[in-house]
Amino acid sequence: MDLGLSGKLVIVTGGASNLGRAITLGFAKEGARVVIADVDDEQAKKVESEAPSGTIVARHTDVTNWESVSSTVAFAEGSMGGVDVLVNCAGWTVDRLFMEKPRAEWEREIAIDTWGFINTVRAVLDPMIKRGYGRVVSIGSDAGRMGEWREAVYSGTKASVIAMSKSIAREVGKHGITLNVVCPGLVVGAVQDVHTRSAPEGRQGVSAASPRHAGRRCAGGPPAGF
């Protein structure tokens, strides 16, 4: 099936590991060019080397930092053509009871999961509006729909990604731009053996017994047709 992605330019935040790596390689396989916007340069370079030269470009980007994000969008627009698709995949959490969680972990979750979304979406909207086309797909979580034990603030950040996507979609739909959120359940397995840096500090302690359900699209608005 032709997904219509050939020649599209895609930015994938968190594209160096796990879900982001799979998304990056999936787009590349469909003929898109991908900018990996990630803080993990070593992993990003490994993923870059998994596709023919020039297909995937690793660009150091910290999604919590506006200057870093806007510089990556300017780089993509200036050197690679217009950004058609943004995939917000960078995310971070450590599972821990709300009553036991240090403030620094909440702040990091909010910085990456909430501010990362705001910074990247805001940065791509100007050029997308100018061109009258754009697709934004954010990786939320079932935790953001249902709440999750030991993931209180993380659940809140993912719920906010859903609400912000619905709200911004109403604002920019008239410019040919859609925002959607995909909400995975627990994802562990083979990819974590390949090019992943995720643990030990990443999704540490995620319970295999966590009562989540896989892969539902959870934000409203038109589906993410490319």
Ligand SMILES: NC(=O)c1ccc[n+]([C@@H]2O[C@H](COP(=O)([O-])OP(=O)(O)OC[C@H]3O[C@@H](n4cnc5c(N)ncnc54)[C@H](O)[C@@H]3O)[C@@H](O)[C@H]2O)c1
């Ligand atoms: N793995 C799961 O079970 C699961 C379930 C539901 C939702 N999700 C969501 O899916 C997304 C990907 O999850 P994953 O398990 O692949 O995560 P991961 O920890 O394996 O990878 C996250 C990537 O984001 C990058 N990153 C971290 N901070 C960053 C920053 N400040 N700027 C740019 N990049 C940064 C990391 O370097 C890494 O490459 C996240 O948003 C996560 O919340 C994951």
